[in-house]
Amino acid sequence: MKKIFSLILLTIILSACSSVLITGRKQLILVPDSEILSMSAQSYKEFIDSVPASKDLASTELVKKVGKKISSVVEEYLKSNGHESEITNYAWEFNLVKDTTVNAFCMPGGKVVFFEGILPIAKDETGIAVVMGHEVAHAVAKHSSERLSQQLLLQYGASLTDVLLANKTEATRTGINALYGLGAQFGVMLPYSRKHEYEADQLGLIFIAMAGYDPNEAISFWERMAASSKGAPLEFMSTHPSDANRIAKLKEYLPEAMKYYKK
DSSP: OHHHHHHHHHHHHHHTEEEOTTTOOEEEOOSOHHHHHHHHHHHHHHHHHHSOBOSOHHHHHHHHHHHHHHHHHHHHHHHHTTOGGGGGGOOOEEEEESOOOSOEEEETTTEEEEEGGGHHHHOSHHHHHHHHHHHHHHHHTTHHHHHHHHHHHHHHHHHHHHHHTTTSOHHHHHHHHHHHHHHHIIIIIHHHHHHHHHHHHHHHHHHHHHTTOOTTHHHHHHHHHHHHOOSOOOGGGOSSOOHHHHHHHHHHHHHHHHTTOOO
16 A cells, blocks of 8 residues: 555656746646636635725836836746747736735736735835745746645645554554644745745846846845834744845845846
8 A cells, every 4th residue: 555655646746847937946736727827816806806906006007017027028038938838827917905914925827916015115116026026936936836736745645644554553643643744834835935935036036137127126125124024933933034044045146137137
């Protein structure tokens, strides 16, 4: 039984590997793009219908302007590098909503939401571009699909654990399953989320550079973000890197991003 489960797992992994654009990192994608995009479009519509649109017309237009510039260079890059078929996966939308939360997100398919609360930290068009580049990068790198695939694989792993422990006592089974859950959370899912964040930072810098925004301004943005943070969880317990670690990594990514910078 153990060998059968292992062979099935190996087959799944080998048949579902792909690579992230630009970084080349190998990733596991078990869910078809069509399914992810369908779920994304529905969830996005439900969210937009539930939150009032911003009445700040100038900021709304600026968010849309920046989004259009960055999505255009992303599509141009895809066309120029043999990934033109990927463009059909995007139906870009850029919305600003009336909410004081310091946040923004991009769903699969290029559905972007900015919250008004992040605008004071973004401060200007370039700051908005830093956020936009990062969020668009999550979509381009298919991080949502990868996260869902990891969760599916972990569920499979939990089922396998039950099978292998079939002859153990109930106390042993309970203890090992608890350790499996804890190990999956802190050893796999959260660190991988931080890896996604770093990768989105790296790709985001490149995308804003392509769009004509100075990547160096990302450092200033994250310094402002760090100054505004209160009671952030320890990095070990968080899905996001600490501000200090993020800024240090951004400085490492800058030389590469500057190669794409077009004033």
